[in-house]
Amino acid sequence: MSMAIFGYGRVSTREQTTENQRLEIENAGFKVDYWFTDEGISGKTHASQRPQFVAMLDKIRDGETLVVSRLDRLGRDAEDVLRTVRTLAERKIEVIVLQLGKLDLGSSAGKLMLTMLSAVAEMERSLLVERTQAGLVRAKAEGKTLGRPSKTTPAQREEMKGKYAAGETVSALARTYGISRASVLAVVNPSREPTGFGADGVPVALIDWDRRKSRGA
Template sequence: MAVFGYGRVSTQQQDTENQRLELLRAGWDVNYWFADVVSGKVSAGQRKAFAEMLNKIRDGETLVVAKLDRLGRDAVDVLQTVRELANRNIKVIVSQLGTTDLTSAAGKLLLSMLAAVAEMERNLLIERTQAGLIRAKAEGKKLGRPSKTTPEQRSAILSEKSAGASISALARRYGLSRATIATLINSP
């Protein structure tokens, strides 16, 4: 039976090669490798390469991933993914956890505990991020992406729009998108 490997990274600047090599170093002879570049917030079922892998993997084969968080966005998603694979008699191995099959009774117990801890860590990270944003706002720091236009450009765009210029013409003239011009015009 074939061994399928799956990796995921969040941005184009990252690469799944380290995950693939980690599986090789752990002794896994991966026959088929699938990888997604997608945020961890996207559920496993909505990932292009993961869905493609699910269509190729057959009952009785094995899926191996380097780390638990590659399988889903949160504890519920990971558990649902493992259950669906278990229903197809597909073994799920997380190399980071050894060779325990997550579809076995011991694996399900281990998975439930680890997924709960992982979800708690994610929630704590969100809480810390929110606290940092609140503190930054309280300190008067401007958050978000820097403006693409200067105050003088914004004033000129508003003047030209009120004189009858179209949004498309303003976008071409200032090298901005129509959405940016529309937002600027409609903002208070």
């Protein structure tokens, strides 16, 4: 059984065409048996979310060949490309990238390229973490509130504390204010143990049950 050659192209807008990418592949000496294109798909979209790329993966058989003009046709960033190539490698699919001089990513040189991609992916992750942390520090310094906005007003929270101190249960307060029990506990007992136990080691649910019992609920 002869092995087919697949080509894949992508452009960001529908006004663009992938025909130049196909011509580039054919001019490099590859006779494309099956051609798949994603048009109007941003380069920021993961390969696994590109409809025609997914269709191509369903069609191509183990051991066949995939040719693309550029490395970014295989994913949105280094990590995504690496994930895609590893998936293809598991199926013994030969991946040719013309941008890299018709490099077969399964060859020794290709594997070296994958090692470099892995390093780049790790660097991208580290930079993202650094940018996120820097953004949080800056936002905090500027006095911005982080996280989701509260569903209750300061006055409601004070009212909640008073009712809780007077013996109203966490469950009842949650129903009254339309919030979760965890949110109520964060207001009335912010120093509670995050594991769901009170400061005395008794489960919060048991404390709540005991309150209902004492009130004849």
